[in-house]
Amino acid sequence: MSSRKRPRDSTDAPCTRTRKMKRVVSSSAEKSRDKRLFRSNDHATDALAYVRRLREQEELCDVKMVVGGRDFNAHKVVLVSTVPYLRAMFASGMKESRQSAIELKEVDACAFQLILDYAYTGEVEVTTENVQELLSAANFLQMGSLRDACCDFLEVQLEPSNCLGIRAFADVHGCGELARRTDKFVCQRLAEIVKTDEFLSLEWKEARQLLSRDDIQVRSEEIVFEAACHWLQRDLPSRQQYIEDVLHTIRLPLLKRSYIKDTVLQTDLIKDSEHLRYLIKGVLIAINSPENPLTKHRAAPETIFIVGGRNSRRCLNTTEKYDTQNDQWTAMPPMKQIRTAVGLASLDGVLYAIGGECETPNSQDGTLYLDSCERFSPLENKWETIPSMPHQRSFVGVVAHDGYVYAIGGEDKMTSFNYVERYDPDKCEWESLPDMRLNRSGAGVAVLDSKIYVVGGHDQQLHHSSVEVYNPADNTWSFAADMTLARSGVGVCVIDNILYAFGGRNRIQAIYYDVVERFDLAANRWERLPVMTTARAWPAVSVLRGKAYVCGGYDGRLRLNTVEVFDPCTSDWKQVGSMMEYRAGASAAVA
Incomplete structure (x- = not known):
């Protein structure tokens, strides 16, 4: 056997023995060029x-x-x-x-x-x-x-015909947020839900639990009484045993005396029962007892409130509420302070009116820019003053999100602002947040995907088509895609996780817009939709039951009291009942 050693194969050689390659780049090159990280976006x-x-x-x-x-x-x-x-x-x-x-x-x-x-x-x-x-x-x-x-x-x-089933499904699978949102839907739409098979098929325990709640939103107790009767009559032989229990869910003292006499006592389920008639009369005798839980009112149905603004003669402090059933507006208690170019937001069923401006003889331009704020409780039916925000301004964008009320941008006589502040109702105090990148007045503000979008506006010189996005999770601002049209005085809202922008104006060119756009979050782009029936700058915009209500505004000649409604399912517009006041620079919210 030969003693000659086998030549080392290249695969046997350790890395340290590998023949050095001649450097083609001098080691004296700049340190920043010594290395480079390669990352494949497609990997x-x-x-x-x-x-x-x-x-x-x-x-x-x-x-x-x-x-x-x-x-x-x-x-x-x-x-x-x-x-x-x-x-x-x-x-x-x-x-x-x-x-x-x-x-x-x-x-x-x-x-x-x-x-x-x-x-x-x-x-x-x-x-x-x-x-x-x-x-x-x-x-x-x-x-x-x-x-x-x-x-x-x-x-x-979610629809009235399926919401009870979805709520039960959410409970079974521990989907807390879905259950909470579905429960809110049930309370808001009870008058429609009680006509569905899902409601009429409920077991007694479930029906009693629903009809006994304080937070169901009904226009009158008659709706609850009639719902209970329909539930009983769906399967009277097996449900007749619950008639007396059903009566205990009805807040009889809240029914009109004439309704009790002409309807309740004449109902087939009751009129032939001396015991039930006696029971009802006994409840009514106790009506004046302060401890009687049956005298407590249910929650009022959510509806649109609109505040402030300006008509052709003066600035306003008036408040109106929209009656969806009768398609008309009714007067509510006025704000303590006259406000136009005001911001309004709804948080936990309470309205917050922020800033704005009003007329005054004590300033050079006759305008007082406001830092004052107030809130309105529909249950208490009154306004009360809350702490003022740090800066006086009008045309401020206001929105509620995650327990706070945000005030964004705005203007005074001299300039537009990029200020951002938020109010904590629990602490009754304001705090400052990072400024926007741009100064914006008359911008639209809404919450989309847990972030705050600030749309358009102007900085006293230019109108913006740009959109800034605030992320509360990391306290930072970024930009989203620009609108197709630069404008201020634009109204915005979010429906089913889609951002919509309505109307606005270009002050320099004196153009007032009927333009409507929507923002596709996934594609990060805006697209045009059918225009409004009327051009409107500074309209008050709010969402009720999946539709956008665009109220008042200024068309370049007149301040408006008309209201038009946009249905995102059909992209159709229709007019509804006009407001009592002509208003531009008003603000609206649902509570």
Whole structure:
């Protein structure tokens, strides 16, 4: 055997022995050029796409999921990285982690197919047909983001005919935010809900719980009485035993005497029962007792309030409320302070009127810019003064979000502002926040995706088409896509997570707009919609039951009292009852 050594193969050589390459860049080069980080924007997408192809071809699959009698081949690494429940299973050393086939008995097979596709693509189409099974599966598999997406989808689907079922479904699956929002919907729309099969099919315990609530919003107690009668009559043989209990849910002292005499006591369920007639009379005798819970009023239905503004003669402190049932506006207690160019927001059922301006003989231009603020409780039916904000200004953007009232931008005689402040009702104090990037007066302000969007406005020289976004989570400002049209005096609102902008003006060109745009959050772009029936700058805009109400404003010649309503489902406009006052620079909110 030859003793000659075998030449070292290149694969045997350690890295430290590798022949050095001649440097083509001098080591004396600037330190900032010594190295560069390369990052591929397509790396994650390409890798996931390749793994998806492996699954489609059933290559390198190392686990079989058995769900509803169906087999699903997959890659453990994908399941572990996307499905928390399976991550815990595989990482905990459970016996399933060593099995090549794992059965999930608690999950629907069709829902698991969607979840598996989501794990490999990051996308899933939620529909009315699959949302319940998909949410249930996502909840069991601890996929919080997917579960929340299903909850958001269900919230958009809320109608009087299905809301009780959605609320029960949310309770069963521990979807607290969906349950809270659905519960609010139930309270607001009870008058319609009591006519549906879902309500009439409720068990007695559920019906009693609903009809006994203080926070259901009804125009009169007659609605509750008639709902209870309809529920009883749906299955009278089995429900007759609950008649007396039903009467205890009705706040009889709140019914008109004539209604009790002509309707309640003449109802077939009651008129032939001496005991029930005696019971009703006994309740009415106790009407003046301060301890009688049946004399407590229910919550009033949410509706639109509009405050302040200016007509052709003067600035206003008047307040109006819209009666949706009769399509008319009624006067409410006036604000303590006259205010036009005022901001208004609703927080926890209370209205907050912020800043504005009014006429005064004590200033050079005859205008007093306000830092004063006040709030109105519809239940107490009165205004009260609250602490003033740090800066006097009018045309301030006001919005309520997450327990605070925000005041953004505005102007005085000399300049527009980029100031941002917020009011804490619990502490009764204001605090300053980071300024906007641009000075803005007459901008529209609304909350979208838990962030505050400030739209358009002007800085005394230029009108803005730009949009700034404040993120309360990290206290920062950024820009979103510009509107198609620069303008101030624009009204904005959000419906079903879509931002809308209505009207406005260009002061330099003396143009008043009927233009309507909406913002696509996912695409980060604006698009035009059918125009309003009337051009309006400084309209008051509010959302009631999924529709935008655009109230008053100025068309370049006249201050308006007309109101038009936009339906986002059809993109149609229609006029409703006009306000009592002609108003521009007013503000509206729902409470």
